[in-house]
Structures are given as C-alpha cells and as structure tokens.
Amino acid sequence: MTFRVRVFLLVVVxxxxxxxxxxxxTLSLAAREYERTQSAADRHRPQIVDELARYGLTHGEWTGVAALTAALSERTGLRIRLESTFDDSVVVDTDHLAGRRARAVAPVPTTIDPRPPLDPLIRGELQGDPAAGPPAGPAGGPAPAVPWGVTPATLFTTPLGGPVPRRDLNPARMALKQVNQYRAALLARECLGDDPQAALPLTASPYLSTAQIAAGGPCVESAARQVLQSDGRDRDAFEACTGPFVADRSQCMSRAFAARISASGLHPLRMFLGGFESPGLRSLDPSAALGLAGLVVVAVAGTAVVARRVSRPVNRLTAASQRLADGDRDARVPTVGSDDLAQLSRSFNRMAEALQRSEERQRLLVADVAHELRTPLSNLRGYLEGLQDGVVEPSRELFASLHEETLLQRRILDDLQVLALAEAGTLHYARSPVDLAELAAFSATVHRAVAAEANVVLTVEAPAEVWVEADPDRLRQVLGNLLTNAIRHTGAGGRVSVRAVRDGDRALLAVADTGAGIAAADLPRVFDRFWRADKTRQRATGGSGLGLTIAHRIVTDHGGRIDVASVVGEGTTFTVRLAAAPPPASSRH
Structure with a gap:
C-alpha cells in the first residue's frame, strides 16, 4: 500500500x-436542549397561561398583550408564540419582537381561554349540589317561574342569586346576569378610565370593585342599561338549558355561557412554547463529552501520524541535500518500505550517485586529457630541447615523427570539440536518405588497404539496399571508428566483417571481428571517454580514446542505439540500430 493511499485512508477515517x-x-445536544426547553416550558406554562388568560379576562381584548408576552418571555427565557383560533393569524411572537432568529417550538399548543368561567354557584344549582343550595325545582320538573327582575340599578349591587329565596334560585337568570355583568363591566371600565385598555379589578362576578360601582354613577348605569336592552336571545338560550328534556343541564349551560361571552368579540389563543436552539458545549452530557474527546484524540493522533510519517523522511532528505550541496557526495538517505516517500528517497540516492559518478567522470576526463596531451607534448619538448642544445641531429625521420605527434594532438582536440558539441546538443546534422549498404561498401573500400597491411581480411555483407534518414558524414565517422578499432584489435590472419541488413522497421549496421575480445567486466565502460581495452597499446596505436564515445553520441542523436557483444578470445561485434526509412523516389524502379 503506497503512502498516498495510506494518507487517503487515514483522512477518510x-x-x-x-x-x-x-x-x-448534534442529536445528543439537540435532544438535551429540547428536553431542557420542555422542562422549562412545563415549569413555566401554568404561570404563563394564568397571566395571559387573566389579561384577556380583565381587558376583554388581546390588544396590548405583546408587552406582557415579551415580559414573560424575558423572565422565563422561552419563546412564546400566540396564534388566533379565529383565523390562525399570529398575534405575538416574542423572538420576532426581540429581533432574534426564531427558535423551535413544541408542536402541541396550549389553549389560552380568556373567557370568564360559569360561576360555581350556578353549576351547583344545575347539578343539585346540597352545599350550593336546594335544586332549582322538583326532581325532574321545571325550575320555578321567577321574574328576571334585573335593572340597571341592581345589576351590580345584588348578588347572582338574590334577592330571592334560596329555594327559588334560577340558574338561567343567574347565568344571564353574570354575562351582563361582564359585558357591562368592560363598558363601564372603558368609560371610567382614561386608558381604554385598563384592566378590570376583579376576575369574577361582578368584575367591578365596590368603590368603582359606587363612584361609577352614569358610566355604570349607562353600561348596565346598554347590555340589558339586548339580552333577549341570551335569555332564551339559557332558559332552554333548564328544560326537562335536557340530559346534561350543566354542560348545556356552560356552552351557552361560553357562546354568549365569546359574542363580545374575545376569542381564545393557541400558545406554543419553545426555546430550542443550537446547543453549546456546555450542554454536553458525559457520553457526548466522551465522544467529543474521542474525536479529538483520533484527529490529533491521525494528524500526528501523518506529520511524523511525512516530516521524518522529509527532514532526512533536507539534511542529506544540504550535505550534498556542501560537497559531501557520499550523502545518502536510508530507505524503508515502498511508499512514495521511500521512492523519493531512492530517487535522491540515485541522483546523488549520478552526481558523484558525473564528478568522478569529470575528474577522470581532466586527468585523461592531461595524460593524453602530456606524453606527446613531452616528446615534442624533449626533441625540441635536444635540437636546441645540439644533442639531437635534425633529420627527415625526426621531423616526420614530430609531425605525427602534432597530428595526434590535433585529432584529440578535434575529437574533444566534436564530443563537447554533441553532448551540448549543438552538433549539426545534415540529414538525408542514406543507403547503409552503400555506406558499408564505401567504408570497407577506404579501410581495405589498412586491413591488408595488417593481414586482416575485410568483407562486406549487404545483399540489399537499407535506407535510413541520417547525416551520411556522421554515419561514415561512426563506421570508420568501428572499422579502425576492429582492424586495430584483430591479429594477423583475422577477419573483420561489415553487415548492413533490414530487420522489420529497424536498420542494422554491424561490424564484427575475430580479435581478442573484451572482458565482460569491461563491456559497460566501452563507450567511456579515453577508455581502451588494451592499456599497453594506447600510444602505439595513436588513438585518442574518444572514437567510441563520439560514435555512441552520434547514434543516440539519430534516435538509434549502439550495442556491443564480445567473447574473450573469439571477437567483438558492434551493432548500430537505426529506424528504417522508405527508399527515396529517385532509387525506385
């Protein structure tokens, strides 16, 4: 598994x-916050319901309830949302009033009923409660006919049941009186107060205080007269609930009473309580805190593993590169495993080794060039000093030898220049179609005299045309180097053969000899600068030691390859492989 895959898997985990x-x-904290909010809602709900219901009961309308609701929300920390049961409109939303983002609320509402309840005395009369007095009439019979007898002057001043004997109490008359008292109290309070939204002082019959009734004067009497003038339908509805055929007179009377009260325009509200919002860390329970701690540990441990895995080899690479830059060519990085960082370390080691070999080759090149030039220059200097001192007699043979040494120096310098241009990529090639068969025949002809002088048989095997796209002069230089080396290292009576054939899409040019051969250990160095298989013959042969290096570079620049195969005592074969080309139009018949 590569390092990249391991890092990817770790990040995924x-x-x-x-x-x-x-x-x-999120679920844990949300559940805890919801439970906390619900607990707070359950704790404060009775108080909120009571205060809002009292407001509606004492004001007779919901106008102005927003201030009370905002105060309750501030006190309890809950969001309070009130909706009308009449048209489902939103009456108050404390989060909107506060200008904050709306929090979640419980889905089940609580009803805020602002209507006054039916007086317990009336319920007792309807249910035959002995504690409340005798029943309204004989068992199963109608209630006694009692005059309604309520006037504006007596609406607030007489209790619900009086002034009649207790046995003559009429629940219908009492219910109607309570409805009229509530309606008239709202009208009278509006008339009495400067603020039309002022609250009633009492939440039960007669809803106005004794002082207000006594001091009310025209406001109280006017309000009572106004409501008594329109109580005909109310009277009929209440009286119908006391009939002998009504199964549950108490429930019937309660419904009729609620309908009459609601007719004044006041309606219940639906209240939604909430406060559930994005929880903070302070809401964590032990299990959630443990889970969070585990997440932190996993993240920190994973980060530490990745950092350690990356930083250690990177630090080693940094240190090794610094040593390499400081001149320590033996700097290497230990490699463990097969991941990407290990491959990077191996690449660095290969680069350091290549740099070390390059410097070694450079040092060897300088040493080899100095050696190659020192010997002929020393010879020239010695002979010239001898001639100058008169120790050596001038002769034609001496001057010929000195001229040969000079030509050798020139060949070395020319070869070095060609090699430098080739390695710099600036050696010019004039490419054109070249027939390797013709090139082999021509080169063999040029070298046949040298081969004959060395008693070496030189043959050519080129049965057909073999075309390539190349620089003919550079290819002749390559083949000339190969033939010169082959003849030079083949003893008398040996053979050198040149073969040019086509092998599929490749063109082959091979030079084989029956010379001494090259040891297997030396084969990798054949194309190195100034390398010679026979160290003892380097001066006698007059070679520069750069021919094969130049040949290798030329073939490589042509997109080809030059190989060598050799067996000690049997001979050596150099094979040049180039891309074959179609014959030019002028050569086709």
Whole structure:
C-alpha cells in the first residue's frame, strides 16, 4: 500500500469519524436542549397561561398583550408564540419582537381561554349540589317561574342569586346576569378610565370593585342599561338549558355561557412554547463529552501520524541535500518500505550517485586529457630541447615523427570539440536518405588497404539496399571508428566483417571481428571517454580514446542505439540500430 493511499485512508477515517461524531453530538445536544426547553416550558406554562388568560379576562381584548408576552418571555427565557383560533393569524411572537432568529417550538399548543368561567354557584344549582343550595325545582320538573327582575340599578349591587329565596334560585337568570355583568363591566371600565385598555379589578362576578360601582354613577348605569336592552336571545338560550328534556343541564349551560361571552368579540389563543436552539458545549452530557474527546484524540493522533510519517523522511532528505550541496557526495538517505516517500528517497540516492559518478567522470576526463596531451607534448619538448642544445641531429625521420605527434594532438582536440558539441546538443546534422549498404561498401573500400597491411581480411555483407534518414558524414565517422578499432584489435590472419541488413522497421549496421575480445567486466565502460581495452597499446596505436564515445553520441542523436557483444578470445561485434526509412523516389524502379 503506497503512502498516498495510506494518507487517503487515514483522512477518510478521520473525516467519517468526524461526521459520525458530529451527527451524534448534534442529536445528543439537540435532544438535551429540547428536553431542557420542555422542562422549562412545563415549569413555566401554568404561570404563563394564568397571566395571559387573566389579561384577556380583565381587558376583554388581546390588544396590548405583546408587552406582557415579551415580559414573560424575558423572565422565563422561552419563546412564546400566540396564534388566533379565529383565523390562525399570529398575534405575538416574542423572538420576532426581540429581533432574534426564531427558535423551535413544541408542536402541541396550549389553549389560552380568556373567557370568564360559569360561576360555581350556578353549576351547583344545575347539578343539585346540597352545599350550593336546594335544586332549582322538583326532581325532574321545571325550575320555578321567577321574574328576571334585573335593572340597571341592581345589576351590580345584588348578588347572582338574590334577592330571592334560596329555594327559588334560577340558574338561567343567574347565568344571564353574570354575562351582563361582564359585558357591562368592560363598558363601564372603558368609560371610567382614561386608558381604554385598563384592566378590570376583579376576575369574577361582578368584575367591578365596590368603590368603582359606587363612584361609577352614569358610566355604570349607562353600561348596565346598554347590555340589558339586548339580552333577549341570551335569555332564551339559557332558559332552554333548564328544560326537562335536557340530559346534561350543566354542560348545556356552560356552552351557552361560553357562546354568549365569546359574542363580545374575545376569542381564545393557541400558545406554543419553545426555546430550542443550537446547543453549546456546555450542554454536553458525559457520553457526548466522551465522544467529543474521542474525536479529538483520533484527529490529533491521525494528524500526528501523518506529520511524523511525512516530516521524518522529509527532514532526512533536507539534511542529506544540504550535505550534498556542501560537497559531501557520499550523502545518502536510508530507505524503508515502498511508499512514495521511500521512492523519493531512492530517487535522491540515485541522483546523488549520478552526481558523484558525473564528478568522478569529470575528474577522470581532466586527468585523461592531461595524460593524453602530456606524453606527446613531452616528446615534442624533449626533441625540441635536444635540437636546441645540439644533442639531437635534425633529420627527415625526426621531423616526420614530430609531425605525427602534432597530428595526434590535433585529432584529440578535434575529437574533444566534436564530443563537447554533441553532448551540448549543438552538433549539426545534415540529414538525408542514406543507403547503409552503400555506406558499408564505401567504408570497407577506404579501410581495405589498412586491413591488408595488417593481414586482416575485410568483407562486406549487404545483399540489399537499407535506407535510413541520417547525416551520411556522421554515419561514415561512426563506421570508420568501428572499422579502425576492429582492424586495430584483430591479429594477423583475422577477419573483420561489415553487415548492413533490414530487420522489420529497424536498420542494422554491424561490424564484427575475430580479435581478442573484451572482458565482460569491461563491456559497460566501452563507450567511456579515453577508455581502451588494451592499456599497453594506447600510444602505439595513436588513438585518442574518444572514437567510441563520439560514435555512441552520434547514434543516440539519430534516435538509434549502439550495442556491443564480445567473447574473450573469439571477437567483438558492434551493432548500430537505426529506424528504417522508405527508399527515396529517385532509387525506385
């Protein structure tokens, strides 16, 4: 498994763990916050319901309830949302009033009923409660016919049941009186107070205080007269609930009373309580805190593993590169495993080795060039000093030898220049179609005299045309180097053969000899600068030691390859492989 895959899997594990823990913590904290909010709502709901219901009861309308609701929300920390049961409109939303983001509320509402309840005395009369007095009439019979007898002057001043004997109490008359008292109290309070939204002082019959009734004067009497003038339908509805055929007179009377009260325009509200919002860390329970701690540990441990895994080899690479830059060519990085960082370390080691070999080759090149030039220059200097001192007699043979040494120096310098241009990529090639068969025949002809002088048989095997796209002069230089080396290292009576054939899409040019051969250990160095298989013949042969290096570079620049195969005592074969080309139009018949 590569380092990249391991890092990817580790990141995936950390990410999935983070997602899972986030999901778990969100649900856990949300559940806790919901439970906390619901607990607070259950604790404060009775108080909120009571105060809002009292407001509606004492004001007779919901105008102005927003201030009370906002105060309750501030005191309890809950969101209070009130909706009308009449048209489902929103009456108050404390989060909107406060200008904050709306929090969640419980889905089940609580009803705020602002209507005054039916007086317990009336309920007792309807249910035959002995504690409340005797029943309204004989068992199963109608209630006694009692005059309604309520006037504006007596609406507030007489209790619900009086002034009549207790046995003559009429629940219908009492219910109607309570309805009229509530309606008239609202009208009278509006008339008495400067603020039309002022609250009633009492939440039960007669809803006005004794002082207000006594001091009310025209306001109280006018309000009572106004409501008594329109109580005909109310009277009929209440009286119908006391009939002999009514199964549940108490329930009937309660419904009629609620309908009459609601007719004044006041309607109940639906209250939604909430406060559930995005929880904080302070809401964590032990299990959630443990899960969060585990997530942190996993994230930190994973990060530490990745950091350690990356930083250690990177630090080693940094230190090794610094030593390499400081001149320590033996700097290497230990490699363990097969991941990407290990491959990077191996690449650095290969680069350091290549740099070390390059410097070694450079040092060897300088040494080899100095050696190659020192010997002929020393010879020239010695002979010239001898001639100058008169120790050596001038002769034609001496000057010919000195001229040969000079030509050798020139060849070395020319070869070095060609090699430098080739390695710099600036050696010019004039490419054109070249027939390797013709090139082999021509080169063999040029070298046949040298081969004959060395008693070496030189043959050519080129049965057909073999075309390539190349620089003919550079290819002749390559083949000339190969033939010169082959003849030079083949003893008398040996053979050198040149073969040019086509092998599929490749063109082959091979030079084989029956010379001494090259040891297997030396084959990798054949194309090195100034390398010679026979160290003892380097001066006698007059070679520069750069021919094969130049040949290798030329073939490589042509997109080809030059190989060598050799067996000690049997001979050596150099094979040049180039891309074959179609014959030019002028050569086709």
């Amino acid at each position: 950390v990410a999935l763990t983070a997602i899972g823990m986030t999901w778990f913590l």
